[in-house]
Amino acid sequence: MPELPEVETSVQAIQEFADQSLESIEIYNPNLRWKVDSKSFKKLFGLKVNKINRRAKYILLHIEKSQILIHLGMTGTLRIANKKSNFYKKHDHIEFIFQKGKLIFNDPRRFGSMHLIGEPSKHFLLDKLGPEPLSREFDGEYFFQKIKKSLSPIKNALMNQQNVVGIGNIYANEILFDARIRPTRKSKTITKKEHNKIAESAKKILKIAIKAGGTTLKDFYKPDGNKGYFKIDLAVYDRANEKCKNCKKESIIRIIQSQRATFYCRKCQT
Ligand SMILES: [Zn+2]
CATH class of the missing domain: 1.10.8.50 (Helicase, Ruva Protein; domain 3)
Incomplete structure (x- = not known):
């Protein structure tokens, strides 16, 4: 299961998408831990990702006033693909298509999740979380x-x-x-x-x-x-x-x- 270091390094690995526009999102299979609300993601098409960071083991893609909240669950992974690549792997659930590449979410066991949210600290998955272990607050x-x-x-x-x-x-x-x-x-x-x-x-x-x-x-x-x-x-x-x-x-x-x-x-x- 990905733990905090894996999530942190995933966030670092996908930084190339910060500052890129999201052209579209392909949802092949919305059945993750919670069903992905495919419709809500459509309003993000054409908008720019401003920042990609992490809170606990959640990855956040900040897009204007919304954020895409990704949890890798037990077996979820993100991978980067060439935009022209049509290589499809079993258990690829979601593809984010950016100007210069694709970000693909794969999850065989489907304990991962993907939500479109507003203020992160108010979301039910984040509102009760303690401090980050690497922050000063945790001593x-x-x-x-x-x-x-x-x-x-x-x-x-x-x-x-x-x-x-x-x-x-x-x-x-x-x-x-x-x-x-x-x-x-x-x-x-x-x-x-x-x-x-x-x-x-x-x-x-x-x-x-x-x-x-x-x-x-x-x-x-x-x-x-x-x-x-x-x-x-x-x-x-x-x-x-x-x-x-x-x-x-x-x-x-x-x-x-x-x-x-x-x-x-x-x-x-x-
Ligand atoms: Zn010993």
Whole structure:
């Protein structure tokens, strides 16, 4: 599943369409997580995209007073194609045709979504979201205040989009390993000092991943792309029974928390 670094690198990869006019949109299959309102998109034809950015794991194409809100869901990808290309891939749902190229949304499992919206902060998918992990607003003090009374495990708190956005299962595991915090700890037991470490680790891990994404983007966005999302060199995720990369003694443990796989080192993460 694309996580925040993948979405961020997707946004960087499609910057060439900012400042271009949208000539038309072809909707081959509107059946995504929510049915795409094909009619509403017609009013955008001929208008210019002013900006492309991201909020949490949503991609926003700003066009005059509207924005196209794209979520990649579990398996959604965007790829860039030559305007003259009529290469069609299975599960291509939507094609945005610009002056100088095409942007194609492909989604085999159809958990992705596409909405035409007004003010982003008021949209039902965005209005309850917490701060961006790479913003100044997200720091140890903020996170401490936010969850100091919470009984839920710290890993769940880190993945709760109302606390902080964009941290999914893989990076929650990696962040807690980096911060040497056991994922099962109750949030209210995490000290301020530990919160500072978690916030630092979150920023560090996400920045590394975004940087790694940049280097693999070229292949990923080739017209025949969709090679699957990149992963950083993971320190703990999916390493059950392998030696811990920190202490080099203990084996990594795998447990299930809220139906999601959790990996940690018993010795290093307390
Ligand atoms: Zn260890």
